[in-house]
Amino acid sequence: MDLVKARKLTKSYGKKQNVQQVLKGIDLDVQAGEFVGIMGASGSGKTTLLNVLCSIDTPTSGIVEINGHALHEQSSKKLAQLRRTEMGFIFQDYNLLDTLTVKENILLPLAVNKIKKDEAESRCVTLMKQLGIEELKNKYPNEISGGQKQRTAAARALIMKPSIIFGDEPTGALDSKSATSLLESLEALNKAYRVTIMMVTHDPVAASYCNRVLFLKDGSIYTELYKGDQTHKQFFAQIMNTQAVLGGDLHEL
Amino acid sequence: MSFNTLVFRSMRKNIRHYYLYFFALIFSATLYFSFTTISSNDDVTHMRNADLKAGAAFQVGSIILIIIVAVFVFYANHLFMKRRSREIGLYQLIGMPKSKINSMICIENFILFTSAVSLGVLIGYFFSRFFTMAFLKVIGSDDFVEMYFSTDALVQTLVVFAIIFGFILLQTMWLIARSKLLDLFQAESKSEQQVKKIAPYQLVLGLLGIILIAFGYYRSSILFEVKNTITLNDLFIAMAIILFSVIVGTFLFFRYSVSFLFNVIRSSKKGHLNITDVVAVTPIIHRIRSSSLSLSLITILTALALGILSLGSIAYYGVHATANQNSSYDFVTFNNQGSFEQQLKKEQIDFKKQTFQIVSADIDTQNLLKEKPTDDALENISNKTQVVAFSDAKKVFPSINITDDEAYLTGYSQMMASIIPLESGRTIQVLLPGLTKNLEVKTIEKQAIVPSYLTSGVPAVVVSDALFKQLQENKKVQKMTAWHSFTGYTVPDQDIKQATELYFKTTNDGAFKSKKQELHPKPKAILIKALQEQMGLVIFIAGFIGLAFLFTSGSILYFKQMSEADEERTSFTTMRKIGFSEQEIMRGIFMKQLFNFGIPLVIGLLHSYFAVKSGWMFFGTELYTPLFVTMGIYILLYSIFALLTTQYYKNVVRQAL
Numbered sequence: 001m002d003l004v005k006a007r008k009l010t011k012s013y014g015k016k017q018n019v020q021q022v023l024k025g026i027d028l029d030v031q032a033g034e035f036v037g038i039m040g041a042s043g044s045g046k047t048t049l050l051n052v053l054c055s056i057d058t059p060t061s062g063i064v065e066i067n068g069h070a071l072h073e074q075s076s077k078k079l080a081q082l083r084r085t086e087m088g089f090i091f092q093d094y095n096l097l098d099t100l101t102v103k104e105n106i107l108l109p110l111a112v113n114k115i116k117k118d119e120a121e122s123r124c125v126t127l128m129k130q131l132g133i134e135e136l137k138n139k140y141p142n143e144i145s146g147g148q149k150q151r152t153a154a155a156r157a158l159i160m161k162p163s164i165i166f167g168d169e170p171t172g173a174l175d176s177k178s179a180t181s182l183l184e185s186l187e188a189l190n191k192a193y194r195v196t197i198m199m200v201t202h203d204p205v206a207a208s209y210c211n212r213v214l215f216l217k218d219g220s221i222y223t224e225l226y227k228g229d230q231t232h233k234q235f236f237a238q239i240m241n242t243q244a245v246l247g248g249d250l251h252e253l
Numbered sequence: 254m255s256f257n258t259l260v261f262r263s264m265r266k267n268i269r270h271y272y273l274y275f276f277a278l279i280f281s282a283t284l285y286f287s288f289t290t291i292s293s294n295d296d297v298t299h300m301r302n303a304d305l306k307a308g309a310a311f312q313v314g315s316i317i318l319i320i321i322v323a324v325f326v327f328y329a330n331h332l333f334m335k336r337r338s339r340e341i342g343l344y345q346l347i348g349m350p351k352s353k354i355n356s357m358i359c360i361e362n363f364i365l366f367t368s369a370v371s372l373g374v375l376i377g378y379f380f381s382r383f384f385t386m387a388f389l390k391v392i393g394s395d396d397f398v399e400m401y402f403s404t405d406a407l408v409q410t411l412v413v414f415a416i417i418f419g420f421i422l423l424q425t426m427w428l429i430a431r432s433k434l435l436d437l438f439q440a441e442s443k444s445e446q447q448v449k450k451i452a453p454y455q456l457v458l459g460l461l462g463i464i465l466i467a468f469g470y471y472r473s474s475i476l477f478e479v480k481n482t483i484t485l486n487d488l489f490i491a492m493a494i495i496l497f498s499v500i501v502g503t504f505l506f507f508r509y510s511v512s513f514l515f516n517v518i519r520s521s522k523k524g525h526l527n528i529t530d531v532v533a534v535t536p537i538i539h540r541i542r543s544s545s546l547s548l549s550l551i552t553i554l555t556a557l558a559l560g561i562l563s564l565g566s567i568a569y570y571g572v573h574a575t576a577n578q579n580s581s582y583d584f585v586t587f588n589n590q591g592s593f594e595q596q597l598k599k600e601q602i603d604f605k606k607q608t609f610q611i612v613s614a615d616i617d618t619q620n621l622l623k624e625k626p627t628d629d630a631l632e633n634i635s636n637k638t639q640v641v642a643f644s645d646a647k648k649v650f651p652s653i654n655i656t657d658d659e660a661y662l663t664g665y666s667q668m669m670a671s672i673i674p675l676e677s678g679r680t681i682q683v684l685l686p687g688l689t690k691n692l693e694v695k696t697i698e699k700q701a702i703v704p705s706y707l708t709s710g711v712p713a714v715v716v717s718d719a720l721f722k723q724l725q726e727n728k729k730v731q732k733m734t735a736w737h738s739f740t741g742y743t744v745p746d747q748d749i750k751q752a753t754e755l756y757f758k759t760t761n762d763g764a765f766k767s768k769k770q771e772l773h774p775k776p777k778a779i780l781i782k783a784l785q786e787q788m789g790l791v792i793f794i795a796g797f798i799g800l801a802f803l804f805t806s807g808s809i810l811y812f813k814q815m816s817e818a819d820e821e822r823t824s825f826t827t828m829r830k831i832g833f834s835e836q837e838i839m840r841g842i843f844m845k846q847l848f849n850f851g852i853p854l855v856i857g858l859l860h861s862y863f864a865v866k867s868g869w870m871f872f873g874t875e876l877y878t879p880l881f882v883t884m885g886i887y888i889l890l891y892s893i894f895a896l897l898t899t900q901y902y903k904n905v906v907r908q909a910l
Contacts, residue, residue, distance in 0.1 A: 083830070
């Protein structure tokens with residue numbers, strides 16, 4: 001079943017004389033349980049694509065459906081509800097609330113959702129255990145490391161049992177060790193719960209954890225790679241090759 | 254880009270931050286200029302009533318205004334500089350010397366001040382006529398006021414604002430000189446600190462705060478009771494203690510009681526917060542250290558403003574009642590002196606009159622005191638009391654009935670009830686050579702029979718006709734009694750003016766002489782007019798100052814909330830992204846504003862209620878109507894600021910995504 005379905009997505013910025021088209025008609029389908037990476041050079045439109053898919057931004061034209069809900073038909077209130085119930089988010093700069101403890105941050109999405117306290121509690125404890133942040137539950141974000149913050153954000157993204165998780169450079173601000181362990185956790189969650197994950201990254205290592213990687217160039221999908229039965233290493237090499245052909249990003253590594 | 258361009262660019266970019274500061278400056282200048290314009294108006298200061306020191310009152314008012322304006326501008330500048338710390342840090346980072354930054358801020362402030370003061374003067378010029386009309390209206394004058402421009406007022410305003418400007422520059426330079434580059438980038442989050450555990454000392458200090466406030470309230474409620482206060486010095490000490498305990502208590506309340514309470518609520522949720530907790534409770538705990546001071550300041554300002562305004566309105570509201578308490582008749586003559594009545598008849602003015610026989614006698618009323626006073630206080634109590642016969646008293650109190658062993662007390666004023674509470678049903682003693690008698694006091698009436706310029710506020714005693722006759726024949730009483738009768742006249746409203754002229758003509762300009770004393774009873778219309786002018790002046794100046802207080806406290810809150818909203822913008826972005834709708838976040842914001850505006854208001858209202866309650870009887874005769882009307886108007890004006898703040902938050906939340 002198609003969890004994410006996008007048809008003829010375009011997005012342009014600017015006024016009449018100075019229009020800049022960032023997305024130029026993108027068609028995309030993501031199946032339930034997939035782990036999809038979006039790569040591309042700076043300015044290729046990958047973050048814009050993600051924002052449009054997850055309803056944070058609206059497309060200039062085209063349609064997006066998430067789990068059967070056509071986003072353009074929803075009111076902003078309904079969209080907020082969809083984001084809360086169907087989607088989870090992990091951002092590059094963590095986006096935790098400084099005034100809340102780790103546990104409070106994880107339980108934040110439940111502030112407006114009616115979920116039984118016992119159930120929420122057990123879900124929260126399981127997630128904290130899985131992500132190895134149980135010890136930190138009463139600490140504030142400014143007392144923990146970047147990797148721990150991102151795990152907290154991941155736990156928050158998963159607490160509502162969303163059908164899809166969107167990540168915008170989730171490993172972007174992490175050192176390689178924290179990044180690897182976060183990616184392993186995400187991979188494990190993807191396999192264990194069949195959670196669909198879609199993330200933007202410019203790091204080929206991060207991308208090599210995905211089942212499928214989309215390459216964007218100048219607002220269109222240039223190509224896509226499937227991991228299939230390859231190992232991380234093989235897939236990583238394939239990604240590097242594609243990137244070399246695509247030009248651009250290599251010097252950033 | 255030249256230096257000047259940079260100044261203008263940065264001003265234009267910061268306009269959103271500037272505009273309230275700017276508006277506050279304009280408002281201050283307007284208020285001050287109109288105030289000085291009015292006080293320099295001859296129509297206003299030279300009112301016919303000579304004993305009214307309008308000029309002096311205006312001077313005191315203007316000094317208080319300057320203080321408020323100065324404190325407010327300082328606070329605003331401080332907050333404003335804090336908000337711009339990042340910008341200033343950036344200038345320093347790119348190598349701009351501090352002297353250059355100073356002169357930049359100096360130019361900015363100069364532009365702000367000159368334009369604000371010119372605008373303020375302009376608006377003040379148009380408003381001063383309106384204010385003067387309002388002033389003459391409240392003092393009951395029908396004079397018409399021309400538009401006029403007062404150079405004195407202009408000079409005074411310019412001088413005052415130039416001095417404030419000088420201090421603002423010093424403050425700014427000091428802030429910049431003291432700053433380190435690193436601090437500048439962190440300034441916005443500097444005051445934040447985490448409240449980790451609920452320490453026992455917090456609970457103790459929180460409780461102490463509440464106890465101090467309660468103590469202040471209790472002490473104020475018994476401030477003027479005779480047994481507690483003997484000398485004026487004691488009174489001042491007591492007032493200082495009350496002020497101290499309430500102010501310190503308020504601060505401790507905000508700093509510890511509130512954070513303790515909120516922490517308890519928070520930890521009871523064990524991490525499962527609802528939207529109000531997330532948007533309102535946790536940021537409040539987070540910032541309580543820095544905000545407790547401003548919240549206490551606002552509470553105190555609110556209490557002060559309300560206290561001043563309420564007392565002013567109580568005084569103004571009570572003018573007629575006070576005049577009636579003095580004497581319920583339009584005109585009074587004593588010992589049948591003068592030919593007022595004949596003249597009234599001659600001019601065919603319709604009138605009603607009541608004549609009363611009175612005597613002065615020694616009557617010991619100490620027994621009536623609810624609480625035994627100290628010996629010191631007793632020495633000051635005189636036994637000399639005015640006595641009225643029962644048959645005369647019936648003219649005023651038709652329903653009373655009396656036996657030889659009973660007495661009534663009349664003219665027991667509100668002020669007296671608060672300071673020296675009396676109780677009926679006890680006995681008083683007539684103490685005269687050859688005449689000692691115990692009388693049981695049946696009732697103590699508030700309404701007076703004998704005008705207060707005869708009794709000097711001591712209740713008059715009504716006795717049976719037989720006893721009154723005995724008193725009249727007593728030698729000592731005859732010696733003591735300066736006035737043996739008075740006559741009260743009531744005249745239709747339209748004839749008051751003519752009757753007043755007659756009254757002065759026939760009574761030697763309103764003077765009555767007996768063997769020992771001279772009386773100058775004012776006709777009621779003149780008394781009311783004088784009181785109205787006096788109280789009008791009080792309420793007008795109180796209104797001005799109250800308005801300044803209101804505006805100051807409202808703006809401080811608005812400023813603070815504005816910077817908080819900007820700091821929380823990223824949180825709102827996160828919340829919007831993960832699926833909180835605008836409405837849901839706003840629900841929390843409402844609760845937050847309810848706290849930020851509501852708690853200082855409620856506590857300020859309570860403070861002022863107790864303050865007013867302790868001393869209102871010196872100002873008027875009616876407490877609740879003027880008090881509640883004043884409070885109502887204040888709350889209404891105050892909530893405008895809450896609304897503005899919420900609106901600002903709404904924009905921030907809307908634009909967060």
